[in-house]
Amino acid sequence: MSQGSNFVDYVKINCRSGHGGAGSSHLHRDKFTAKGGPDGGDGGRGGHVIVKGNAQLWTMLHLKFRKHVIAGNGDSGGSSLRTGKTGRDEILEVPLGTIARNAETGEILFEITKDGETRILTEGGRGGQGNWHFKTPTLQTPRFSQPGEEGKEEWNVLELKILADVGLVGFPNAGKSTLLSVVSAAKPEIADYAFTTLVPNLGIVAYRDNRSFVMADIPGIIEGASQGKGLGIRFLRHIERNSVLLFMIPADTSRTIKEEYSILLRELNEYNAELMHKPRVLAITKSDMLDEELLQEMKKEVPANVPCVFISSVAQKNINELKDMLWAAINQQIG
Known part of the structure; x- marks a missing residue:
């Protein structure tokens, strides 16, 4: 199985919570008591x-093939104020950065960002109250109790936004996968045609003094991605969770560096203006093909307001300088 088929960042699941158990309407009886008061216990809540x-x-x-998730029903209450057993909870484990939303309304319910964090996706029905709750001075022996509350059935969507320190942003074939394969142990598919990367790849980048950071190679943006063209919004959402954006523009681009950079910025801004506040670093890739004269000319084209480095992943040119810039940007963000 390729990484493409292993990476699943969106599942739609039918969730059915358990019904609450009915309350008991038992009246206390034993060998000393012929007509005791109510002692019916409460029903257990549904899972x-x-x-x-x-x-x-x-x-x-x-979770890809788990289309239906059904929690257990609560048990009915018993005599002697015994509460019914709680229905079995169904627990879905998800990666950090997962958002839960209602499939019908699109409403975001919550986001999971911490290890071990638990949130209720579909709540189980409450157990019914036993008859002892209904005893009053005028009604000493109520012979009724509450039924349990019905469980809920609903379609929910779980959607992953990758949590990474650095997100690679660039048009298809800008050299993002090649960089990731050079600086980390990730082995993305690499080929010289657009849209080789169909799913985000993650790599752990080793840095000085045994430190490291996570880099995500996100599928290439094309003009119009914010309107859903190409691979569009499905992949742009992964960029939201990265703390630093590394813009990558190849030295052999048919446009000027400034033009390509401004198109990438425009796509991000149209998708989500908040992305514009993230720290940015610019890498001009494939720069091993530039002679000194051309390199100096291209340096004049670089936008003034962003740290920039000319790199070559294949020739290992300026890779350490790039890591230093990224580390500084990540830690400035944390600080």
């Missing part, structure tokens, strides 16, 4: 469908 964060997961592949 919840729960989402739990797991830092060891990077994908929702394990």
